[in-house]
Amino acid sequence: MADRFYLACLRDTVGSNMSFHCYQGQGYASDINKAHVYTLEEAQNSWNRGRDIDLPVSADAIDTAAVWHVDHQHIPGESVIKDGCKGYVAFLKGQWNGNDVYWLSDLLPTDDFSKARVFAQPDTTDTDLVWLPFTTADAVKRRTFNINLLDRRTMIQSAGLRQPSWLKRQKRRKSSGKTRWNCPCCGKISWQENPYDFDGCRDCACEGHR
Known part of the structure; x- marks a missing residue:
């Protein structure tokens, strides 16, 4: 069992993205790369004296289930066409998962940037799409975790964490x-x-x- 844990903040979920305590307590972020990494002892201590919105989770389990998302605040909102560009991606205008855009893929639109289809040329006749050079979006992608995939048994209990006494008492209240x-x-x-x-x-x- 790897001695690596993140501390999620369930209050700051954005769309389907779980948010995490950032490195050295510098706020919260859905970008996993900004999450502070705790040892098992540190994670357990934080949970023991923490709030009911804070939840330690196995970092390895989160990393395995992570997907690449792109925040619309970090990319142009209108199509960008560049001479000599050999690859474009397109996202749906006005549709978001929290702050993250939905990309055209080989199947249905997806918020997972790793599944975005790369086109040789953009089709700018479709006004419901925004076209960007692949490199523009790829430069600002970030790893995220879908909170709906949280498995408390495998990501918390099986990872060695034990439910604090205050949380057990809280659950017993009728x-x-x-x-x-x-x-x-x-x-x-x-x-x-x-x-x-x-x-x-x-x-x-x-x-x-x-």
């Missing part, structure tokens, strides 16, 4: 089954069985909220 509402008139909190419609506020005299 929910009342009620939904919290704030009265739209007085703002007081009400708990009720109905999760879809506000049933009224006992403390509010406003008409329609009693």
Whole structure:
């Protein structure tokens, strides 16, 4: 078992991309290459004293499942045609997975840049596509991990991490089954069985909220 772990921040997920604590605590990023690498001991200690939005995961497992994405903020939003360019890629205009674009591929459009089809010449007659030199997009691609592929058994438990005591206690708490509402008139909190419609506020005299 490799002694390499990342610390995910589940609060900062962008599209399907899991975000990670960056090197030496410098914020969060979906770019795996910017993620801080922890030992098992460091990862366990961070989890033991961490927040419920922080989750240590096996770095090797994340790396194996990583895909290449391109953030639309780092590439031109309009087609770029260059003399002598021998390879172009095209993405769908106005469609994103979080910040990442969808590329034309040999099958369906995909956000995985490694599957983008490379064309010898662009077809600029299609106004729903943006054409770029392959090298332009390739220069800003980054490795990401789809949070929907998170397997807690293999990426956490089997990797040697143990659930903290505070998290076990949290999971044992039983929910009342009620939904919290704030009265739209007085703002007081009400708990009720109905999760879809506000049933009224006992403390509010406003008409329609009693």
